[in-house]
Amino acid sequence: MIAIGSDHGGFALKQEVMAYLEDKGIEYKDYGTYTKDSCDYPVYAKKVANAILSGECEKGILICGTGIGISITANKFKGIRAAVCHDCFSAQATREHNDANILAMGARVVGPGLALKIVDTFLNTEFSNDERHINRIKQIEE
Numbered sequence: 001m002i003a004i005g006s007d008h009g010g011f012a013l014k015q016e017v018m019a020y021l022e023d024k025g026i027e028y029k030d031y032g033t034y035t036k037d038s039c040d041y042p043v044y045a046k047k048v049a050n051a052i053l054s055g056e057c058e059k060g061i062l063i064c065g066t067g068i069g070i071s072i073t074a075n076k077f078k079g080i081r082a083a084v085c086h087d088c089f090s091a092q093a094t095r096e097h098n099d100a101n102i103l104a105m106g107a108r109v110v111g112p113g114l115a116l117k118i119v120d121t122f123l124n125t126e127f128s129n130d131e132r133h134i135n136r137i138k139q140i141e142e
């Protein structure tokens, strides 16, 4: 199950991402926001982070205007590794090296075409399980 959330800045792109997930038969849960009205990105970052930490969802997707505010908030939670990715190389590398559990994107930075490729890459790339990467991830939590 994928947890997805956005603020108003990411609302329209979130609709596109959800349609894409539906098309691919990937289960997701939408944690809001549910309208285009102005709102606060930390609210949705917290909801998605908690959905992952509780085990309800395995991974998350967070979208705001830049991807920055929403990822800064999510990364305050121990065990959350949210990566802002606006290219497929970063999306692949953050899964392989950082075992990132949240993909963050900025709807004012990328268009829907690229965003969907980034989502696809993020969701279909496994963690490398290399000793050195496991060791580095452990150090994040210390």
Ligand code: RB5
Pocket: 007, 009, 010, 041, 064, 065, 066, 067, 068, 069, 070
């Ligand atoms: C909202 O205007 C904007 O600040 C927000 O979506 C995000 O870009 C913050 O980092």
